[in-house]
Amino acid sequence: MRSLENLLRKNREWAAQRKREDPQYFEKMRFQQNPEYLWIGCSDSRVPANEIVGLQPGELFVHRNVANVVVPSDLNCLSSITYAVNELHVKHVIVCGHYGCGGVKAALDDADVGLTENWLMHIREAHEAHFEEIEAIASYAEKLKRLCEVNVLEQVKNVSRLPVVKQAWKAKRDLTVHGWIYALEEGLIHDLHLKASNVEEAMAMRRLGKEKFRSRGD
Numbered sequence: 001m002r003s004l005e006n007l008l009r010k011n012r013e014w015a016a017q018r019k020r021e022d023p024q025y026f027e028k029m030r031f032q033q034n035p036e037y038l039w040i041g042c043s044d045s046r047v048p049a050n051e052i053v054g055l056q057p058g059e060l061f062v063h064r065n066v067a068n069v070v071v072p073s074d075l076n077c078l079s080s081i082t083y084a085v086n087e088l089h090v091k092h093v094i095v096c097g098h099y100g101c102g103g104v105k106a107a108l109d110d111a112d113v114g115l116t117e118n119w120l121m122h123i124r125e126a127h128e129a130h131f132e133e134i135e136a137i138a139s140y141a142e143k144l145k146r147l148c149e150v151n152v153l154e155q156v157k158n159v160s161r162l163p164v165v166k167q168a169w170k171a172k173r174d175l176t177v178h179g180w181i182y183a184l185e186e187g188l189i190h191d192l193h194l195k196a197s198n199v200e201e202a203m204a205m206r207r208l209g210k211e212k213f214r215s216r217g218d
């Protein structure tokens with residue numbers, strides 16, 4: 001059986017390095033979880049949340065799943081969002097997708113992926129909601145790119161519809177939902193300019209999606 005000793009060794013080296021830089025690092029960390037941001041991203045190993053935005057432990061609350069999907073019936077995701085908003089009082093919820101997402105690709109290809117199929121259903125719904133626009137794109141690569149973006153749009157909309165988010169806005173709390181996308185090949189995040197800080201902006205954002213769809217579709 002292959003041992004994971006290499007990972008444990010790397011962990012010891014990492015901890016030692018942190019302590020060398022700041023002898024109080026872990027002491028402080030024990031009492032410090034004060035993130036301003038909730039990151040909802042893909043589980044993809046190439047998109048390590050903290051690393052790509054240069055944030056330290058304690059600075060980013062993270063929820064990841066296949067294709068960064070926000071489903072109102074997913075207790076795991078809802079618990080993360082509720083905890084981040086109500087207990088940690090994050091100021092920003094960032095839904096960050098990425099180009100070349102395997103989950104989005106499987107949904108676009110209508111591939112048979114066993115149990116994962118139940119999960120991909122949510123991305124297929126995003127595809128169907130923007131079907132004409134996406135199908136009008138000739139290149140497969142561009143189609144996939146657009147579906148990755150559209151998936152972020154739909155998930156940002158889903159976040160903005162959640163009761164926990166609406167309640168925070170009703171209470172005039174400082175909370176903004178954002179839609180971003182990460183390009184693996186260049187290591188850069190692109191702002192999709194999907195942003196809502198209150199119910200009105202959330203409504204406008206939902207309409208923006210539909211307008212875009214209409215302008216490219218019928």
Ligand code: CO
Pocket residue numbers: 042043044066067068098100101102103104
């Ligand atoms: Co992905």
